[in-house]
Amino acid sequence: MTVIWTGGRLVAPHEGALSAVDHGLTVGDGVFETLAVFGGKPFAMTRHLRRLARSAAGLGLDAPDEGLILEGVKTVLAEAGPTAGRLRITVTAGIGPLGSGREPGPQTVVVAAGPTVISPTxxxxxxxxxxxxxxxxxxxxxxxxxxxxxxxxxxxxxxxxxxxxxxxxxxxxxxxxxxxxxxxxxxxxxxxxxxxxxxxxxxxxxxxxxxxxxxxxxxxxxxxxxxxxxxxxxxxxxxxxxxxxxxxxxxxxxxxxxxxxxxxxxxxxxxxxxxxxxxxxxx
Structure with missing residues (x-):
């Protein structure tokens, strides 16, 4: 089961929760991190958030809102329970034009958790x-x-x-x-x-x-x-x-x-x- 959080709430996997002109969707203008989850806890969260901020800076995006991200992480992991093995944090430039240019506005933050299998080889x-x-x-x-x-x-x-x-x-x-x-x-x-x-x-x-x-x-x-x-x-x-x-x-x-x-x-x-x-x- 994949648990998804965005816009301050949990959403279903097939629910339309993002704008059709989100710049992360139209031109891939966003950054993300994937983390392992051990016993319901995200692994190396501090390092992943640090790299997320570096990637955002490299794209010319504002620093992601860590407080908002951590709220999403807490929510999806609580909902997913012991099934969670993988966590993904995605931050995009938010709503933008159909071209490559950006418009000022809030970023989009999506946090999702789901199962995974780590193979030994x-x-x-x-x-x-x-x-x-x-x-x-x-x-x-x-x-x-x-x-x-x-x-x-x-x-x-x-x-x-x-x-x-x-x-x-x-x-x-x-x-x-x-x-x-x-x-x-x-x-x-x-x-x-x-x-x-x-x-x-x-x-x-x-x-x-x-x-x-x-x-x-x-x-x-x-x-x-x-x-x-x-x-x-x-x-x-x-x-x-x-x-x-x-x-x-x-x-x-x-x-x-x-x-x-x-x-x-x-x-x-x-x-x-x-x-x-x-x-x-x-x-």
Missing amino acids: GRAARSPWSRNERSAVAGLKTTSYAENVVALADAVAKGGDEAVLANTRGELCEGTGSNVFLERGGELVTPPLSSGCLAGITRELLLEWAAEEGLPVRQAAADELPFTVLDEVTAGSARLLLTGSVRNVQPVTWLDGVDIEAGEVSLAARELFERVCRERLDP
Whole structure:
């Protein structure tokens, strides 16, 4: 069951609750966050709200109203009860013209909660499309998500559940809804933010918690991870790992039709995250 709150009230999934000319609908002028929910509590809420504000600033939007958002979060989680595993917060520019320009007015805030299943492993396919690391919205979590929809559909058609993208420089970048890590040489390495990837909350926490535990996980140096490094994964000399708010830390066991083993450091990273995330709900 999906529980939705907007305009200060709960609404049914098929109820018309937004304007047909909301700028988030007409041109994708909005930002969002997806959070895991553990035991009825949102995970890493402070970090997600901080990133939501960064994304809004990157689009030139006013800072979202945290008080209003938290009211919506409290309401939907109370209504959803133990079925909630996933929380989504969406903020748009509000009612606007049919074109790209904005009109002054209140933002639209939508909060929704629903069930989810976090799989311990993932299946990935290389995408034929690339991420533009020089885009005006590179690194922002916006509702302009059509590129990700197309890339993910392509991966699913190939037998995967996530697409992995290069950037325009031919570097390993990210998934459509995840960050990527390569395990090789006894360590996990993730592309730098300069690659154009999203500053993922799970990515960030894994880097921090691994440092605390002495697990070899780090951010890559510039030019360290070309997209062709994935050939090492299918050849069996490297391993691949995905991180995300509804994936947590997920070793990949299938890439482009090739079954691969989860790496030793990847499995240790998954165990670390699963343990600590339930001890620190708002790290």
